[in-house]
Amino acid sequence: MKNVYMYDGDFLSLLNTIVYLLKNHLQVENIKNENYNPSLFENTIHLSIPKQEIIIEQIVSSFGSFVLRSMYDVFLSEEENKEIILYYFFRNALKYRHKIMYHRNLKCVSEVLRISAFVRHEIHKMKGFLRFKELEKNILYAEMEPTNDILFFLSLHFRKRLKSEFWIIKDNKRKILSIYDKKKFVIVKEEEFQLQNLKESKEEKNIKILWKTFYKTIGIKERKNDRCRRNFMPKKYWKYITEVSEEL
Amino acid sequence: MELQEKLKILADSAKYDASCSSSGSNRKNEKGIGNTAISGICHSFASDGRCISLLKILMTNCCIFDCKYCLNRKSNNVKRAIFTPEEICTITLNFYRRNYIEGLFLSSGIVKSPDYTMELLIKTISLLRHKYHFNGYIHAKAIPGSSPKLLKELGFLVDRLSANIELPTENGLKLLAPNKESKNVREIMEYVQKKHSRNYAPAGQSTQMIIGATKETDLEIMSKSSSLYNNYQLKRVFYSAYVPVNKDNLLPSLEHPPLVRENRLYQADWLLRYYDFKVTDLLDQQNPNFNILLDPKADWALRHLEEFPKEVNTCSYYDLLKIPGIGVKSAKRIIASRHHFTIHLEDLKRMGVVLKRAKYFILCNGKYVTNKEFFNKDFIEKNVILEEKSVLTTNKEQLRLF
Secondary structure, three states, X not given: OEEEEEEOOOHXXXXXXXXXXXXXXXXXXXXEEOXXXXXXXXXXXXXXXXXXXXXXXXXXXXXXXXXXXXHHHHHHOOOOOHXXXXXXXXXXXXXXXXXXXXXXXXXXXXXXXXHHHHHHHHHHHHHHHOOOEEEHHHEEEEEEOOOOOOXXXXXXXXXXXXXXXEEXXXXXXXXXXXXXXXXXXXXXXXXXXXXXXXXXXXXXXXXXHHHHHXXXXXXXXXXXXHHXXXXXXXXXXXXXXXXXXXXX | XXXXXXXXXXXXXXXXXXXXXXXXXXXXXXXXXXXXXXOOOOOEEOOXXXXXXXXXXXXXXXXXXXXXXXXXXXXXXXXXXXXXXXXXXXXHHHHHHOOOOOEEEEEOOOOOOHHHHHHHHHHHHHHHHHHOOEOOEEEEEOOOOOOHHHHHHHHHHXXXXXXXXXXXXXXXXXXXXXXXXXXHHHHHHHHHHHHOOOOOOOOOOEEEEEEOOOOOOHHHHHHHHHHHHHHHOOXXXXXXXXXXXXXXXXXXXXXXXXXXXXXXXXXXXHHHHHOOOOHHHHOOOOOOOOOOOOOHHHHHXXXXXXXXXXXXXXXXXXXXXXXXOOOHHHHHHHHHHHOOOOOOHHHHHHOOOOHHHHOOOEEEOXXXXXXXXXXXXXXXXXXXXXXXXXXXXXXXXXXXXX
C-alpha cells in the first residue's frame, strides 16, 4: 500500500503538511487535496495539523522570498503532481537554503522553475488578453478560462491600472469571481455572488465595432502569417478575445 | 465622415510602422486611469503575426511631402481623413478601459507645416494626459523640421519619442524622399538623447528603416544601425521589409516583401545589442550581405570553427554567447549553475538549454555530444541548413497563399 497524505486544499495547509511530514520522517508516496479519489492500492491518511501562518515568514527568512513565490506559483498550477514536487523541493531547500534555485540539476528544482515560469507567463499573457465589456452603471466585466489559477495576481494588476473603475473578473473554469469596488477587490465563489442581469451599456456595441475595424485594418495582408499569430496568441484563449472569437 | 471610416483610413496608413513596443516606462496611476508596465504588454496579435499593444494611428494622412514609397504621398489619389483631438481621446480611453490596448501610438502626415502638425499632436496628447488623466503608454512620432520648443513640450508628455530615418543612406533618402532631410531627423535624435530623463520620454527613442526599397547592402544597413546605437543610445532600430504600395520607376518591383532578409537583420541587430558582436565580425566588403540560408551567428561560427567546440563548464559568459543555439537566458543559467555543480549533458537538458543546434559546437564536461568525427564544417553546415530550411519553407508557404 502507498501512503497518500491529505491536506485541506489551500497553500498554507499544504506547507504545514509538508513540514510535519519532514519533521516526523514519515514515508511519503504522495500528497493530495481532499477531492482526490484514491486507487485500490493507496492508503489515505488525514492529518489534522493546525495551520500556522508563521511558516510563511520562516520560508522567506530561511530561503528567500523568491523561493516562496515560486512555490506558490507551482501551487496555482494544474500540474498533477505539484504537491509531491513541492515536497521534494522543500526537502532539498532545507539542505541548500538560499542557494536551492541554482541547483537546476535536481529534478524537483528544474520542475519548480519550469512550472513557475509557465504560471507567470500565463499571468503576463492574460494581462493583455483579458477583455472587459461595459455593462450598465459603468461596470466593467470580463470572463476568462486560464489554465492556471491566476485570478489573484491578475486582480493585483487591474487594481492599479483600473483604479477608479468598478470591475469584475470571472474565472469560468474555477467558478470564482474577483470583484473590485474602487477600493479593494475580493475573490468569491460563483454561488456567493449574484450578478443582477445587467445589460451591456449603450456604447458597448459601437466600441466593439470600432475595435474590430482597427484589428482587421492593422494587419498587413502581404505579410499574413497565421502560424505566427497562433504561436503568440494560442487558440485556447480565443473564445473570450473580442476581435478573434468569431474566427473560431 | 463617420468615426469608423476615419479609423479605418488612419489605421491603414499607420500600419507600416513596425514599432509597437510598450516597454521601458514605469508610469504610475495617481488618480486617473492607467499605468505602464516596465516589460510592456502585448494585447493582441494581428493577422500578420505582429503584436498589437498600442492603438497605432495617424492624426491625419494628408501630407505635403511626396515620398515615393509612402501610401500617403501628396501625388497619390487616396481618401484623406483627419481626427479631431477629442475623437482620438474617446477611442483611446474606451479601448484602454476594455483592456484592448496598452496605450496610443500617434504619428501623422505633415499637414500645412511641421510646426502646425506637431501642435496638433501636442494638443491631443495633452488632452489625454491632463483633461482625462490618462497614464497609459504613449509613443509619439516627432515631426522632422518642427521647432525645438515643440519637441521639448511633446517629450514631457509621452513615454517614447521617435523619428524615422526611413532609408539607411543619404543617397537613398534623396532619391525616394526628396522633401525629407536627414539633418532634421538627426537633430531630433540629438535633442531627445540630450533631454532623455525620467520625465522626458522615459522609454527612450527608436527609429525605423525600410529594407529593400533601395540598393543598400546589409553591411551599410548594419553599420548605420550600429552608429545609431552608439551615437544616440537608441532603444531599438526597426527594420521594415518594403511592401510595394506605389508604382514608380524609382522603386523596385517586388513580388513579396523581403521577409527573410528582414529577419536576418533583426537577428544581427540582436547580436549587436546583447551578444557583444560587432558589424565587422559578421560582414565585410567581400561578404556585404547576410547568408539567406543561415542565421548570422551560425554563419559566423562556421567561418570560425577553430574557436569551437567550447567547454560549457569553463568558457566565459561572452564565449557562451558565441555558441549557436545558446542565448542570453541559457548563458546566464549556465554561469549561475556551474558554481554549484559540474554540468553534464543531461543537466543541460534539465536546465532548459536547447541542444538541437548547440550540440555541434560544445564540449560538456570534456565530452563532445555527437561523434567527434563529424566535427567538420561540411557536416555541421549541412545539418544546420537543413534544420533552418524546414523553418523557411513553412514560412514561404504562408506567403504563397496570398
